[in-house]
Amino acid sequence: MALAWPTWRAVRVWQRNLAVFRKYSLPSLLGPSIGEPLLYLLGLGFGLGTLVGTVRGQRYVEFVAPGMVMSSAMFAAAYECTYGAYVRMMHQRTYEAIITTPLSLEDVVAGDVLWGASKGTFNGTVMLTVVSLFGLAHSPWTLALPVILALLSLLFASLSLVVAALARSFEFFNYYLTLVITPMFLFCGVFFPVESLPRWAQMMAKFLPLTYAVEASRALMQGRPSFDVLLPLLWIVPPLLAAFLLAARLVRRRLIH
Amino acid sequence: MSQPAVTASRLTKRFGDLVAVDEIDFELEVGECFGFLGPNGAGKTTTVRMIHAVTPITAGDLVVLGLRVDREPAAIKRRLGVVPQEENLDPDLTPWENLLVFARYFDIPRVEARRRAAEFLEFVGLTPRAGSPLDELSGGMKRRLLIARALLNQPELLVLDEPTTGLDPQARHLVWQRLRTLKAQGVTQVLTTHYMEEAARLCDRVALMHAGRILRQGRPADLVRAEIGEDVIEIRGDEALHRAALALVDGRTLGREQTGDTLYLYCADGRALLPTLSGLRPPHLLHRPAGLEDLFLKVAGHSLQE
Numbered sequence: 001m002a003l004a005w006p007t008w009r010a011v012r013v014w015q016r017n018l019a020v021f022r023k024y025s026l027p028s029l030l031g032p033s034i035g036e037p038l039l040y041l042l043g044l045g046f047g048l049g050t051l052v053g054t055v056r057g058q059r060y061v062e063f064v065a066p067g068m069v070m071s072s073a074m075f076a077a078a079y080e081c082t083y084g085a086y087v088r089m090m091h092q093r094t095y096e097a098i099i100t101t102p103l104s105l106e107d108v109v110a111g112d113v114l115w116g117a118s119k120g121t122f123n124g125t126v127m128l129t130v131v132s133l134f135g136l137a138h139s140p141w142t143l144a145l146p147v148i149l150a151l152l153s154l155l156f157a158s159l160s161l162v163v164a165a166l167a168r169s170f171e172f173f174n175y176y177l178t179l180v181i182t183p184m185f186l187f188c189g190v191f192f193p194v195e196s197l198p199r200w201a202q203m204m205a206k207f208l209p210l211t212y213a214v215e216a217s218r219a220l221m222q223g224r225p226s227f228d229v230l231l232p233l234l235w236i237v238p239p240l241l242a243a244f245l246l247a248a249r250l251v252r253r254r255l256i257h
Numbered sequence: 258m259s260q261p262a263v264t265a266s267r268l269t270k271r272f273g274d275l276v277a278v279d280e281i282d283f284e285l286e287v288g289e290c291f292g293f294l295g296p297n298g299a300g301k302t303t304t305v306r307m308i309h310a311v312t313p314i315t316a317g318d319l320v321v322l323g324l325r326v327d328r329e330p331a332a333i334k335r336r337l338g339v340v341p342q343e344e345n346l347d348p349d350l351t352p353w354e355n356l357l358v359f360a361r362y363f364d365i366p367r368v369e370a371r372r373r374a375a376e377f378l379e380f381v382g383l384t385p386r387a388g389s390p391l392d393e394l395s396g397g398m399k400r401r402l403l404i405a406r407a408l409l410n411q412p413e414l415l416v417l418d419e420p421t422t423g424l425d426p427q428a429r430h431l432v433w434q435r436l437r438t439l440k441a442q443g444v445t446q447v448l449t450t451h452y453m454e455e456a457a458r459l460c461d462r463v464a465l466m467h468a469g470r471i472l473r474q475g476r477p478a479d480l481v482r483a484e485i486g487e488d489v490i491e492i493r494g495d496e497a498l499h500r501a502a503l504a505l506v507d508g509r510t511l512g513r514e515q516t517g518d519t520l521y522l523y524c525a526d527g528r529a530l531l532p533t534l535s536g537l538r539p540p541h542l543l544h545r546p547a548g549l550e551d552l553f554l555k556v557a558g559h560s561l562q563e
Protein backbone atom coordinates (compact mmCIF):
# COMPACT_ATOMS: atom_id res chain seq x y z
CA MET A 1 0.00 0.00 0.00
CA ALA A 2 1.41 3.34 -1.03
CA LEU A 3 2.75 5.64 1.62
CA ALA A 4 1.47 9.22 1.46
CA TRP A 5 3.36 12.22 2.73
CA PRO A 6 2.01 13.85 5.86
CA THR A 7 0.41 17.26 5.47
CA TRP A 8 -0.12 20.27 7.73
CA ARG A 9 -3.23 18.49 8.99
CA ALA A 10 -0.90 16.60 11.36
CA VAL A 11 -1.25 19.70 13.55
CA ARG A 12 -4.87 18.69 14.22
CA VAL A 13 -3.64 15.50 15.90
CA TRP A 14 -1.16 17.53 17.93
CA GLN A 15 -4.03 19.78 19.03
CA ARG A 16 -6.12 16.76 19.99
CA ASN A 17 -3.31 15.44 22.18
CA LEU A 18 -2.89 18.84 23.77
CA ALA A 19 -6.61 18.97 24.59
CA VAL A 20 -6.31 15.64 26.41
CA PHE A 21 -3.00 16.59 28.03
CA ARG A 22 -4.41 19.81 29.45
CA LYS A 23 -6.87 17.80 31.51
CA TYR A 24 -4.09 15.75 33.05
CA SER A 25 -1.15 18.13 32.83
CA LEU A 26 -0.07 18.19 36.44
CA PRO A 27 0.51 14.47 37.03
CA SER A 28 2.35 14.07 33.72
CA LEU A 29 4.56 17.04 34.51
CA LEU A 30 5.64 15.66 37.85
CA GLY A 31 5.91 12.19 36.39
CA PRO A 32 9.00 10.17 35.60
CA SER A 33 10.15 12.29 32.71
CA ILE A 34 11.05 15.36 34.79
CA GLY A 35 11.03 14.02 38.30
CA GLU A 36 13.50 11.24 37.62
CA PRO A 37 16.25 13.25 35.91
CA LEU A 38 15.86 15.89 38.59
CA LEU A 39 16.46 13.29 41.28
CA TYR A 40 19.51 12.02 39.39
CA LEU A 41 20.84 15.53 39.10
CA LEU A 42 20.43 16.22 42.79
CA GLY A 43 21.59 12.81 44.00
CA LEU A 44 24.47 12.28 41.62
CA GLY A 45 25.42 15.85 40.87
CA PHE A 46 25.58 17.10 44.39
CA GLY A 47 26.03 13.80 46.22
CA LEU A 48 28.44 11.88 44.04
CA GLY A 49 29.96 15.21 43.02
CA THR A 50 31.57 15.62 46.42
CA LEU A 51 33.50 12.40 45.83
CA VAL A 52 34.32 12.97 42.19
CA GLY A 53 35.46 16.54 42.46
CA THR A 54 35.89 17.93 38.93
CA VAL A 55 35.55 16.38 35.49
CA ARG A 56 37.34 18.08 32.60
CA GLY A 57 37.79 21.07 34.84
CA GLN A 58 34.06 21.35 35.64
CA ARG A 59 32.35 20.77 38.95
CA TYR A 60 30.70 17.37 38.61
CA VAL A 61 27.19 18.77 39.00
CA GLU A 62 27.90 21.17 36.14
CA PHE A 63 29.23 18.33 34.06
CA VAL A 64 26.10 16.23 34.62
CA ALA A 65 23.52 19.01 34.12
CA PRO A 66 23.48 19.17 30.27
CA GLY A 67 23.13 15.40 30.01
CA MET A 68 20.21 15.49 32.44
CA VAL A 69 18.48 18.11 30.35
CA MET A 70 18.97 16.08 27.17
CA SER A 71 18.00 12.75 28.67
CA SER A 72 14.83 14.17 30.23
CA ALA A 73 13.73 15.04 26.69
CA MET A 74 14.68 11.59 25.46
CA PHE A 75 12.68 9.90 28.21
CA ALA A 76 9.63 12.11 27.75
CA ALA A 77 9.51 11.55 23.99
CA ALA A 78 10.07 7.83 24.48
CA TYR A 79 7.31 7.41 27.06
CA GLU A 80 4.83 9.44 25.04
CA CYS A 81 5.41 7.60 21.77
CA THR A 82 5.49 4.15 23.30
CA TYR A 83 2.85 3.92 26.02
CA GLY A 84 0.87 6.99 24.95
CA ALA A 85 0.86 6.24 21.24
CA TYR A 86 0.15 2.54 21.80
CA VAL A 87 -2.93 3.35 23.86
CA ARG A 88 -4.18 5.69 21.16
CA MET A 89 -3.38 3.26 18.35
CA MET A 90 -4.60 -0.02 19.82
CA HIS A 91 -6.78 0.53 22.91
CA GLN A 92 -8.73 3.69 22.23
CA ARG A 93 -8.84 3.34 18.43
CA THR A 94 -8.04 7.03 18.19
CA TYR A 95 -6.07 6.51 14.99
CA GLU A 96 -9.00 4.70 13.42
CA ALA A 97 -11.40 7.43 14.40
CA ILE A 98 -9.22 10.16 12.96
CA ILE A 99 -8.69 8.49 9.60
CA THR A 100 -12.43 8.59 8.92
CA THR A 101 -11.92 12.35 8.57
CA PRO A 102 -9.86 14.05 5.83
CA LEU A 103 -6.67 13.18 7.71
CA SER A 104 -4.51 10.35 6.41
CA LEU A 105 -2.77 7.80 8.58
CA GLU A 106 0.52 9.55 7.78
CA ASP A 107 -0.94 12.78 9.15
CA VAL A 108 -1.82 10.93 12.35
CA VAL A 109 1.66 9.42 12.65
CA ALA A 110 3.30 12.78 12.01
CA GLY A 111 0.99 14.44 14.53
CA ASP A 112 1.83 11.91 17.20
CA VAL A 113 5.56 12.25 16.52
CA LEU A 114 5.27 16.04 16.69
CA TRP A 115 3.39 15.69 19.93
CA GLY A 116 5.93 13.32 21.49
CA ALA A 117 8.71 15.64 20.33
CA SER A 118 6.92 18.63 21.82
CA LYS A 119 6.63 16.92 25.15
CA GLY A 120 10.31 16.02 25.04
CA THR A 121 11.31 19.55 24.14
CA PHE A 122 9.02 20.98 26.78
CA ASN A 123 10.28 18.68 29.51
CA GLY A 124 13.88 19.34 28.53
CA THR A 125 13.26 23.06 28.63
CA VAL A 126 11.70 22.83 32.07
CA MET A 127 14.74 20.86 33.22
CA LEU A 128 16.97 23.47 31.64
CA THR A 129 15.19 26.19 33.56
CA VAL A 130 15.61 24.30 36.80
CA VAL A 131 19.30 23.72 36.07
CA SER A 132 19.75 27.40 35.32
CA LEU A 133 18.06 28.33 38.58
CA PHE A 134 20.65 26.16 40.34
CA GLY A 135 23.23 28.40 38.70
CA LEU A 136 24.64 25.66 36.50
CA ALA A 137 24.39 27.49 33.17
CA HIS A 138 27.10 30.04 32.48
CA SER A 139 26.48 31.25 28.97
CA PRO A 140 23.75 32.88 26.87
CA TRP A 141 24.43 30.07 24.39
CA THR A 142 22.34 27.97 26.78
CA LEU A 143 19.32 29.53 25.10
CA ALA A 144 20.13 27.49 21.98
CA LEU A 145 19.64 24.20 23.78
CA PRO A 146 15.89 23.90 22.97
CA VAL A 147 16.85 23.51 19.30
CA ILE A 148 18.94 20.47 20.16
CA LEU A 149 16.17 19.26 22.44
CA ALA A 150 13.69 19.47 19.57
CA LEU A 151 15.94 17.56 17.20
CA LEU A 152 16.67 14.88 19.77
CA SER A 153 13.02 14.59 20.78
CA LEU A 154 11.92 14.18 17.17
CA LEU A 155 14.35 11.32 16.82
CA PHE A 156 13.22 9.52 19.94
CA ALA A 157 9.55 10.15 19.22
CA SER A 158 9.92 8.55 15.78
CA LEU A 159 12.02 5.70 17.06
CA SER A 160 9.58 4.99 19.87
CA LEU A 161 6.65 5.01 17.48
CA VAL A 162 8.42 2.32 15.47
CA VAL A 163 8.52 0.29 18.67
CA ALA A 164 4.86 1.04 19.45
CA ALA A 165 3.86 -0.11 15.96
CA LEU A 166 5.60 -3.43 16.55
CA ALA A 167 4.54 -3.94 20.17
CA ARG A 168 2.10 -6.69 21.09
CA SER A 169 1.66 -5.38 24.64
CA PHE A 170 3.11 -2.95 27.18
CA GLU A 171 5.60 -5.65 28.12
CA PHE A 172 7.40 -4.96 24.89
CA PHE A 173 8.27 -1.43 26.01
CA ASN A 174 10.24 -2.72 28.98
CA TYR A 175 12.68 -4.31 26.54
CA TYR A 176 12.98 -1.14 24.54
CA LEU A 177 13.47 1.06 27.57
CA THR A 178 15.93 -1.35 29.18
CA LEU A 179 17.89 -2.36 26.11
CA VAL A 180 17.86 0.86 24.10
CA ILE A 181 17.01 3.91 26.14
CA THR A 182 18.79 3.09 29.40
CA PRO A 183 22.12 2.17 27.72
CA MET A 184 22.05 5.52 25.93
CA PHE A 185 21.41 7.21 29.22
CA LEU A 186 24.42 5.43 30.71
CA PHE A 187 26.98 5.41 27.90
CA CYS A 188 26.46 8.61 25.93
CA GLY A 189 28.54 10.85 28.12
CA VAL A 190 25.82 11.96 30.48
CA PHE A 191 27.56 10.80 33.66
CA PHE A 192 31.19 10.53 32.55
CA PRO A 193 33.18 11.51 29.47
CA VAL A 194 32.86 9.04 26.61
CA GLU A 195 36.70 8.95 26.47
CA SER A 196 36.81 7.10 29.77
CA LEU A 197 35.06 4.11 28.17
CA PRO A 198 37.08 1.24 26.68
CA ARG A 199 37.97 1.78 23.06
CA TRP A 200 35.24 -0.51 21.61
CA ALA A 201 32.59 1.11 23.77
CA GLN A 202 33.71 4.53 22.59
CA MET A 203 33.15 3.37 19.02
CA MET A 204 29.67 2.23 19.98
CA ALA A 205 28.90 5.52 21.62
CA LYS A 206 29.81 7.29 18.39
CA PHE A 207 26.80 5.60 16.81
CA LEU A 208 24.42 6.76 19.51
CA PRO A 209 22.83 10.09 18.70
CA LEU A 210 22.46 11.14 22.33
CA THR A 211 26.25 11.38 22.53
CA TYR A 212 26.35 14.30 20.12
CA ALA A 213 23.45 16.08 21.78
CA VAL A 214 25.13 15.83 25.17
CA GLU A 215 28.52 17.03 23.89
CA ALA A 216 27.03 19.96 22.02
CA SER A 217 24.81 21.10 24.86
CA ARG A 218 27.68 20.85 27.33
CA ALA A 219 29.82 23.04 25.11
CA LEU A 220 27.01 25.56 24.67
CA MET A 221 26.30 25.79 28.40
CA GLN A 222 29.97 26.50 29.01
CA GLY A 223 29.89 29.18 26.35
CA ARG A 224 32.35 27.54 23.96
CA PRO A 225 30.40 26.65 20.83
CA SER A 226 32.41 25.28 17.93
CA PHE A 227 31.70 23.59 14.65
CA ASP A 228 33.48 20.55 15.98
CA VAL A 229 30.76 19.90 18.51
CA LEU A 230 27.77 21.40 16.65
CA LEU A 231 28.18 19.86 13.19
CA PRO A 232 27.95 16.26 14.44
CA LEU A 233 24.39 17.08 15.46
CA LEU A 234 23.51 16.61 11.80
CA TRP A 235 24.06 12.90 12.38
CA ILE A 236 20.76 12.92 14.19
CA VAL A 237 18.86 13.80 11.01
CA PRO A 238 19.26 10.63 8.89
CA PRO A 239 18.17 8.20 11.62
CA LEU A 240 15.33 10.59 12.45
CA LEU A 241 14.01 10.52 8.88
CA ALA A 242 14.53 6.79 8.58
CA ALA A 243 12.72 6.13 11.86
CA PHE A 244 9.82 8.36 10.87
CA LEU A 245 9.33 6.68 7.51
CA LEU A 246 9.59 3.27 9.10
CA ALA A 247 7.07 4.23 11.78
CA ALA A 248 4.61 5.44 9.14
CA ARG A 249 5.06 2.22 7.17
CA LEU A 250 4.67 -0.05 10.20
CA VAL A 251 1.61 1.74 11.52
CA ARG A 252 0.01 1.44 8.10
CA ARG A 253 0.81 -2.25 7.95
CA ARG A 254 -0.67 -2.72 11.38
CA LEU A 255 -3.92 -0.79 10.99
CA ILE A 256 -4.80 -0.91 7.30
CA HIS A 257 -5.72 -4.30 5.93
CA MET B 258 -31.12 11.73 -13.34
CA SER B 259 -28.31 12.92 -11.08
CA GLN B 260 -25.23 10.76 -10.80
CA PRO B 261 -25.39 8.03 -8.13
CA ALA B 262 -23.99 8.67 -4.66
CA VAL B 263 -22.09 5.38 -4.77
CA THR B 264 -21.35 3.02 -7.62
CA ALA B 265 -19.64 -0.31 -7.00
CA SER B 266 -18.84 -2.72 -9.77
CA ARG B 267 -17.22 -6.10 -9.26
CA LEU B 268 -16.05 -4.72 -5.92
CA THR B 269 -13.78 -7.23 -4.21
CA LYS B 270 -11.90 -7.40 -0.93
CA ARG B 271 -9.53 -10.15 0.05
CA PHE B 272 -7.73 -10.54 3.37
CA GLY B 273 -4.97 -12.94 2.41
CA ASP B 274 -6.79 -16.05 1.19
CA LEU B 275 -10.12 -15.02 2.63
CA VAL B 276 -12.51 -13.38 0.20
CA ALA B 277 -14.49 -11.02 2.42
CA VAL B 278 -16.30 -9.23 -0.42
CA ASP B 279 -16.70 -11.10 -3.68
CA GLU B 280 -17.31 -9.11 -6.87
CA ILE B 281 -20.41 -7.28 -5.71
CA ASP B 282 -22.32 -4.64 -7.70
CA PHE B 283 -24.59 -2.02 -6.26
CA GLU B 284 -25.57 1.58 -6.71
CA LEU B 285 -26.86 4.14 -4.24
CA GLU B 286 -29.04 6.94 -5.47
CA VAL B 287 -28.69 10.38 -3.97
CA GLY B 288 -31.12 10.82 -1.10
CA GLU B 289 -31.95 7.17 -0.57
CA CYS B 290 -31.28 4.95 2.38
CA PHE B 291 -29.58 1.68 1.47
CA GLY B 292 -29.15 -1.19 3.89
CA PHE B 293 -26.74 -4.12 4.00
CA LEU B 294 -28.15 -7.15 5.80
CA GLY B 295 -26.58 -10.49 6.45
CA PRO B 296 -25.27 -12.84 9.11
CA ASN B 297 -22.04 -12.27 11.07
CA GLY B 298 -19.03 -12.26 8.80
CA ALA B 299 -21.09 -11.68 5.64
CA GLY B 300 -18.89 -8.74 4.64
CA LYS B 301 -21.10 -5.79 5.58
CA THR B 302 -18.51 -3.90 7.62
CA THR B 303 -15.81 -4.56 5.04
CA THR B 304 -18.08 -3.17 2.33
CA VAL B 305 -18.98 0.04 4.17
CA ARG B 306 -15.37 0.57 5.25
CA MET B 307 -14.39 0.48 1.60
CA ILE B 308 -17.12 3.03 0.88
CA HIS B 309 -15.73 5.45 3.44
CA ALA B 310 -12.26 5.01 1.99
CA VAL B 311 -10.54 3.46 4.99
CA THR B 312 -10.21 -0.14 3.84
CA PRO B 313 -8.39 -0.33 0.48
CA ILE B 314 -10.23 -2.21 -2.24
CA THR B 315 -8.59 -5.30 -3.71
CA ALA B 316 -10.27 -5.25 -7.13
CA GLY B 317 -13.17 -3.73 -8.98
CA ASP B 318 -14.34 -0.13 -9.02
CA LEU B 319 -15.82 1.99 -6.29
CA VAL B 320 -16.89 5.58 -6.92
CA VAL B 321 -18.25 7.63 -4.03
CA LEU B 322 -19.78 11.07 -4.62
CA GLY B 323 -18.22 11.05 -8.06
CA LEU B 324 -14.72 10.33 -6.73
CA ARG B 325 -12.72 7.12 -6.86
CA VAL B 326 -11.96 5.80 -3.37
CA ASP B 327 -8.44 4.75 -4.33
CA ARG B 328 -7.58 8.14 -5.81
CA GLU B 329 -9.17 10.79 -3.61
CA PRO B 330 -9.86 9.43 -0.14
CA ALA B 331 -9.42 12.76 1.64
CA ALA B 332 -11.87 14.56 -0.66
CA ILE B 333 -14.42 11.79 -0.11
CA LYS B 334 -13.97 11.66 3.66
CA ARG B 335 -14.49 15.41 3.91
CA ARG B 336 -18.07 14.91 2.66
CA LEU B 337 -18.87 11.73 4.61
CA GLY B 338 -20.07 11.01 8.11
CA VAL B 339 -19.14 7.68 9.66
CA VAL B 340 -20.62 5.77 12.58
CA PRO B 341 -18.26 2.82 13.08
CA GLN B 342 -19.37 -0.58 14.33
CA GLU B 343 -16.90 -0.33 17.21
CA GLU B 344 -16.98 2.72 19.40
CA ASN B 345 -13.86 4.89 19.14
CA LEU B 346 -14.65 8.04 21.09
CA ASP B 347 -11.97 9.83 23.07
CA PRO B 348 -12.41 8.39 26.57
CA ASP B 349 -10.46 11.23 28.20
CA LEU B 350 -12.80 13.89 26.84
CA THR B 351 -16.41 14.77 27.60
CA PRO B 352 -19.04 14.47 24.83
CA TRP B 353 -18.79 18.22 24.26
CA GLU B 354 -15.00 18.10 23.98
CA ASN B 355 -15.17 15.02 21.77
CA LEU B 356 -17.24 16.94 19.27
CA LEU B 357 -15.09 20.08 19.34
CA VAL B 358 -11.90 18.09 18.84
CA PHE B 359 -13.44 16.12 16.00
CA ALA B 360 -14.73 19.28 14.31
CA ARG B 361 -11.15 20.49 14.00
CA TYR B 362 -10.27 17.56 11.75
CA PHE B 363 -12.70 19.08 9.25
CA ASP B 364 -11.36 22.62 9.71
CA ILE B 365 -14.69 23.80 11.07
CA PRO B 366 -14.10 27.22 12.70
CA ARG B 367 -14.42 27.26 16.46
CA VAL B 368 -17.59 29.31 16.76
CA GLU B 369 -19.35 27.25 14.12
CA ALA B 370 -18.07 24.04 15.74
CA ARG B 371 -19.62 25.07 19.05
CA ARG B 372 -22.91 25.87 17.37
CA ARG B 373 -23.01 22.51 15.61
CA ALA B 374 -21.85 20.56 18.67
CA ALA B 375 -24.71 22.04 20.68
CA GLU B 376 -27.19 21.42 17.86
CA PHE B 377 -26.23 17.78 17.31
CA LEU B 378 -25.98 16.93 21.01
CA GLU B 379 -29.53 18.17 21.28
CA PHE B 380 -30.46 16.24 18.13
CA VAL B 381 -29.45 12.93 19.74
CA GLY B 382 -30.80 13.85 23.16
CA LEU B 383 -27.47 14.16 24.94
CA THR B 384 -27.51 17.82 25.94
CA PRO B 385 -27.84 17.01 29.66
CA ARG B 386 -24.74 14.79 29.44
CA ALA B 387 -22.59 17.21 27.45
CA GLY B 388 -20.08 17.62 30.26
CA SER B 389 -20.12 14.13 31.78
CA PRO B 390 -16.96 12.04 31.88
CA LEU B 391 -17.24 9.60 29.00
CA ASP B 392 -17.05 6.50 31.17
CA GLU B 393 -20.25 7.61 32.88
CA LEU B 394 -22.16 7.33 29.61
CA SER B 395 -24.08 4.15 28.84
CA GLY B 396 -23.36 2.15 25.71
CA GLY B 397 -26.45 3.54 24.02
CA MET B 398 -25.47 7.11 24.83
CA LYS B 399 -22.05 6.53 23.30
CA ARG B 400 -23.64 5.27 20.10
CA ARG B 401 -25.81 8.36 19.96
CA LEU B 402 -22.72 10.50 20.52
CA LEU B 403 -21.07 8.72 17.59
CA ILE B 404 -24.03 9.73 15.45
CA ALA B 405 -23.73 13.35 16.57
CA ARG B 406 -20.03 13.22 15.78
CA ALA B 407 -20.73 11.86 12.29
CA LEU B 408 -22.98 14.85 11.57
CA LEU B 409 -20.46 17.58 12.45
CA ASN B 410 -19.25 18.11 8.90
CA GLN B 411 -22.83 18.13 7.57
CA PRO B 412 -22.17 15.07 5.41
CA GLU B 413 -23.82 14.35 2.08
CA LEU B 414 -23.48 10.65 2.72
CA LEU B 415 -23.86 9.05 6.12
CA VAL B 416 -22.31 5.61 6.67
CA LEU B 417 -23.79 3.80 9.67
CA ASP B 418 -22.40 0.43 10.72
CA GLU B 419 -25.00 -1.07 13.07
CA PRO B 420 -26.23 2.29 14.36
CA THR B 421 -28.66 0.93 16.92
CA THR B 422 -26.97 -2.20 18.20
CA GLY B 423 -27.16 -2.19 21.98
CA LEU B 424 -29.78 0.55 22.18
CA ASP B 425 -32.91 0.25 24.28
CA PRO B 426 -36.21 0.47 22.37
CA GLN B 427 -36.74 4.12 23.24
CA ALA B 428 -33.26 5.16 22.13
CA ARG B 429 -33.64 3.05 19.00
CA HIS B 430 -36.84 4.83 18.07
CA LEU B 431 -35.15 8.16 18.71
CA VAL B 432 -32.31 7.22 16.33
CA TRP B 433 -34.77 5.99 13.68
CA GLN B 434 -36.66 9.23 13.97
CA ARG B 435 -33.44 11.22 13.57
CA LEU B 436 -32.28 9.20 10.59
CA ARG B 437 -35.62 9.79 8.89
CA THR B 438 -35.28 13.53 9.60
CA LEU B 439 -31.83 13.52 8.01
CA LYS B 440 -33.17 11.64 5.04
CA ALA B 441 -35.90 14.22 4.62
CA GLN B 442 -33.12 16.81 4.54
CA GLY B 443 -31.57 14.94 1.63
CA VAL B 444 -28.74 13.09 3.37
CA THR B 445 -27.98 9.83 1.58
CA GLN B 446 -27.55 6.95 3.99
CA VAL B 447 -25.97 3.53 3.88
CA LEU B 448 -26.34 1.34 6.93
CA THR B 449 -25.77 -2.18 8.09
CA THR B 450 -28.06 -3.87 10.55
CA HIS B 451 -29.09 -7.16 12.09
CA TYR B 452 -32.58 -5.82 12.81
CA MET B 453 -35.02 -6.57 10.03
CA GLU B 454 -37.49 -4.16 11.51
CA GLU B 455 -34.91 -1.42 11.28
CA ALA B 456 -34.19 -2.23 7.66
CA ALA B 457 -37.89 -2.34 6.82
CA ARG B 458 -38.54 1.00 8.50
CA LEU B 459 -35.55 2.93 7.26
CA CYS B 460 -34.26 1.48 4.02
CA ASP B 461 -35.59 2.23 0.57
CA ARG B 462 -33.55 -0.67 -0.70
CA VAL B 463 -31.60 -3.46 0.91
CA ALA B 464 -28.90 -5.88 -0.15
CA LEU B 465 -28.83 -9.25 1.51
CA MET B 466 -25.23 -10.37 1.87
CA HIS B 467 -23.81 -13.75 2.61
CA ALA B 468 -20.19 -14.91 2.42
CA GLY B 469 -19.11 -11.79 0.59
CA ARG B 470 -21.83 -11.92 -2.05
CA ILE B 471 -25.06 -10.05 -2.50
CA LEU B 472 -27.77 -12.70 -2.74
CA ARG B 473 -30.77 -10.39 -3.19
CA GLN B 474 -31.12 -6.70 -3.74
CA GLY B 475 -34.15 -4.46 -4.03
CA ARG B 476 -37.02 -2.75 -2.23
CA PRO B 477 -37.88 -4.65 0.95
CA ALA B 478 -41.59 -4.97 0.09
CA ASP B 479 -40.87 -6.13 -3.47
CA LEU B 480 -38.35 -8.70 -2.31
CA VAL B 481 -40.68 -10.08 0.30
CA ARG B 482 -43.61 -10.29 -2.10
CA ALA B 483 -41.53 -11.98 -4.77
CA GLU B 484 -39.81 -14.51 -2.52
CA ILE B 485 -42.27 -15.12 0.27
CA GLY B 486 -45.72 -13.88 -0.66
CA GLU B 487 -48.16 -11.82 1.37
CA ASP B 488 -48.71 -13.90 4.47
CA VAL B 489 -46.94 -16.35 6.70
CA ILE B 490 -48.51 -19.00 8.90
CA GLU B 491 -46.27 -20.26 11.70
CA ILE B 492 -47.03 -23.62 13.23
CA ARG B 493 -45.03 -24.81 16.20
CA GLY B 494 -45.12 -28.47 17.07
CA ASP B 495 -43.52 -31.82 16.43
CA GLU B 496 -42.58 -33.47 13.17
CA ALA B 497 -45.87 -35.33 12.88
CA LEU B 498 -47.86 -32.13 13.22
CA HIS B 499 -45.75 -30.48 10.52
CA ARG B 500 -46.38 -33.39 8.16
CA ALA B 501 -50.08 -33.31 8.82
CA ALA B 502 -50.24 -29.58 8.18
CA LEU B 503 -48.30 -29.88 4.96
CA ALA B 504 -50.64 -32.60 3.73
CA LEU B 505 -53.67 -30.39 4.39
CA VAL B 506 -52.40 -27.30 2.56
CA ASP B 507 -50.71 -29.22 -0.24
CA GLY B 508 -50.56 -27.13 -3.43
CA ARG B 509 -52.02 -24.03 -1.83
CA THR B 510 -48.83 -22.41 -0.49
CA LEU B 511 -46.05 -20.53 -2.24
CA GLY B 512 -43.34 -22.16 -0.18
CA ARG B 513 -42.32 -23.37 3.22
CA GLU B 514 -39.44 -23.31 5.64
CA GLN B 515 -38.74 -25.46 8.65
CA THR B 516 -36.40 -24.41 11.41
CA GLY B 517 -36.36 -26.55 14.53
CA ASP B 518 -39.86 -26.95 15.88
CA THR B 519 -41.43 -24.26 13.69
CA LEU B 520 -42.99 -24.67 10.27
CA TYR B 521 -43.42 -21.53 8.18
CA LEU B 522 -45.98 -21.59 5.37
CA TYR B 523 -45.69 -18.81 2.80
CA CYS B 524 -48.88 -17.96 0.99
CA ALA B 525 -50.77 -15.33 -0.95
CA ASP B 526 -53.74 -15.31 1.41
CA GLY B 527 -53.23 -16.83 4.81
CA ARG B 528 -56.77 -16.25 6.02
CA ALA B 529 -58.09 -18.60 3.36
CA LEU B 530 -55.92 -21.43 4.68
CA LEU B 531 -56.78 -21.03 8.33
CA PRO B 532 -60.07 -23.01 8.24
CA THR B 533 -58.23 -25.89 6.56
CA LEU B 534 -55.70 -26.01 9.38
CA SER B 535 -58.11 -25.48 12.27
CA GLY B 536 -58.86 -29.19 12.51
CA LEU B 537 -55.27 -29.86 13.54
CA ARG B 538 -55.61 -27.78 16.69
CA PRO B 539 -51.89 -26.97 16.78
CA PRO B 540 -50.67 -25.77 20.21
CA HIS B 541 -49.24 -22.66 18.63
CA LEU B 542 -50.41 -21.11 15.38
CA LEU B 543 -49.66 -17.59 14.15
CA HIS B 544 -50.93 -15.85 11.07
CA ARG B 545 -49.05 -12.68 10.16
CA PRO B 546 -47.92 -10.59 7.19
CA ALA B 547 -44.67 -11.68 5.56
CA GLY B 548 -41.60 -9.60 6.32
CA LEU B 549 -37.89 -9.20 5.72
CA GLU B 550 -37.18 -11.63 8.53
CA ASP B 551 -38.80 -14.40 6.49
CA LEU B 552 -36.75 -13.46 3.48
CA PHE B 553 -33.60 -13.41 5.60
CA LEU B 554 -34.33 -16.85 7.09
CA LYS B 555 -35.11 -18.31 3.71
CA VAL B 556 -32.20 -16.89 1.75
CA ALA B 557 -29.49 -16.84 4.40
CA GLY B 558 -30.75 -20.10 5.94
CA HIS B 559 -30.40 -21.95 2.66
CA SER B 560 -26.95 -20.49 2.07
CA LEU B 561 -25.80 -21.50 5.52
CA GLN B 562 -26.82 -25.09 4.83
CA GLU B 563 -24.92 -25.23 1.56
Ligand SMILES: Nc1ncnc2c1ncn2[C@@H]1O[C@H](COP(=O)(O)OP(=O)(O)OP(=O)(O)O)[C@@H](O)[C@H]1O
Nearest residue numbers: 257272275277295296297298299300301302303304
Ligand atom coordinates in the same frame (compact mmCIF):
# COMPACT_ATOMS: atom_id res chain seq x y z
N1 LIG C 1 -8.78 -7.06 9.10
C1 LIG C 1 -9.17 -8.28 8.74
N2 LIG C 1 -8.29 -9.24 8.50
C2 LIG C 1 -8.69 -10.48 8.14
N3 LIG C 1 -9.96 -10.83 7.96
C3 LIG C 1 -10.90 -9.91 8.18
C4 LIG C 1 -10.57 -8.58 8.58
N4 LIG C 1 -11.71 -7.88 8.72
C5 LIG C 1 -12.71 -8.73 8.42
N5 LIG C 1 -12.24 -9.94 8.11
C6 LIG C 1 -13.04 -11.11 7.70
O1 LIG C 1 -13.85 -10.72 6.62
C7 LIG C 1 -15.13 -11.32 6.71
C8 LIG C 1 -16.19 -10.24 6.68
O2 LIG C 1 -16.11 -9.50 7.87
P1 LIG C 1 -17.03 -8.24 8.16
O3 LIG C 1 -16.52 -7.59 9.39
O4 LIG C 1 -17.12 -7.42 6.94
O5 LIG C 1 -18.43 -8.94 8.44
P2 LIG C 1 -19.81 -8.30 8.90
O6 LIG C 1 -20.82 -8.65 7.88
O7 LIG C 1 -19.64 -6.86 9.21
O8 LIG C 1 -20.11 -9.11 10.23
P3 LIG C 1 -20.81 -8.66 11.61
O9 LIG C 1 -22.27 -8.76 11.40
O10 LIG C 1 -20.34 -9.69 12.58
O11 LIG C 1 -20.34 -7.30 11.94
C9 LIG C 1 -15.11 -12.16 7.97
O12 LIG C 1 -14.82 -13.48 7.62
C10 LIG C 1 -13.98 -11.57 8.78
O13 LIG C 1 -13.40 -12.54 9.60
Ligand SMILES: [Mg+2]
Nearest residue numbers: 301302303342
Ligand atom coordinates in the same frame (compact mmCIF):
# COMPACT_ATOMS: atom_id res chain seq x y z
MG1 LIG D 1 -19.84 -5.72 10.88
